[in-house]
Amino acid sequence: EAGVAQSPRYKIIEKRQSVAFWCNPISGHATLYWYQQILGQGPKLLIQFQNNGVVDDSQLPKDRFSAERLKGVDSTLKIQPAKLEDSAVYLCASSLDSGTLSWPQHFGDGTRLSIL
Amino acid sequence: AQSVTQLGSHVSVSEGALVLLRCNYSSSVPPYLFWYVQYPNQGLQLLLKYTSAATLVKGINGFEAEFKKSETSFHLTKPSAHMSDAAEYFCAVTSPETGFQKLVFGTGTRLLVSP
Numbered sequence: 668e669a670g671v672a673q674s675p676r677y678k679i680i681e682k683r684q685s686v687a688f689w690c691n692p693i694s695g696h697a698t699l700y701w702y703q704q705i706l707g708q709g710p711k712l713l714i715q716f717q718n719n720g721v722v723d724d725s726q727l728p729k730d731r732f733s734a735e736r737l738k739g740v741d742s743t744l745k746i747q748p749a750k751l752e753d754s755a756v757y758l759c760a761s762s763l764d765s766g767t768l769s770w771p772q773h774f775g776d777g778t779r780l781s782i783l
Numbered sequence: 784a785q786s787v788t789q790l791g792s793h794v795s796v797s798e799g800a801l802v803l804l805r806c807n808y809s810s811s812v813p814p815y816l817f818w819y820v821q822y823p824n825q826g827l828q829l830l831l832k833y834t835s836a837a838t839l840v841k842g843i844n845g846f847e848a849e850f851k852k853s854e855t856s857f858h859l860t861k862p863s864a865h866m867s868d869a870a871e872y873f874c875a876v877t878s879p880e881t882g883f884q885k886l887v888f889g890t891g892t893r894l895l896v897s898p
Binding site for chain 2: 715
């Protein structure tokens with residue numbers, strides 16, 4: 668089966684600019700996650716979707732970050748305006764069912780964002 | 784609140800030697816525990832998971848981990864390291880506290896394998 672697709676793989680922008688990332692989950696996966704992975708740290712959940720509804724966005728900096736999952740398939744994550752501390756790898760993951768996490772989360776290769 | 788602590792940001796072993804990566808969890812209720820591996824410039828891949836069945840869990844690539852409630856540990860082991868095992872390893876936890884909805888990762892351990 669095709670894996671989780673993310674684009675772009677790399678992005679370099681200046682602070683205060685805006686940027687968007689795209690994720691296409693594995694076909695049939697109802698749950699989609701966006702994680703932020705800062706260098707030297709583990710992934711931190713930013714937002715979780717169940718179909719096209721938000722399950723958890725408690726750690727999403729809503730003053731600058733936004734995410735949507737139209738039609739319950741693809742998702743975009745946007746940062747506007749970007750700050751230096753947003754430099755990180757942004758990982759998208761999907762799973763069949765999030766109810767018990769008995770289904771594994773499948774991760775994309777991530778987008779590496781560098782802020783100048 | 785649930786959390787995991789990975790002791791040692793870097794572990795170095797020789798090829799053929801035992802691999803031991805440590806993970807201790809904190810959860811007020813019995814958790815589910817996971818080990819993920821991340822190769823350079825790639826996403827995370829599930830190695831194995833503990834979901835309250837057998838306490839000794841076998842995963843892919845010859846790795847296994849044992850859930851020890853008395854020690855609140857879930858250490859990852861492999862009897863004989865291969866060069867291809869060099870990567871970053873993450874322990875993660877979820878629990879009924881979050882309805883098993885949220886996965887919390889440790890800070891990771893980088894495994895270095897020398898010839």
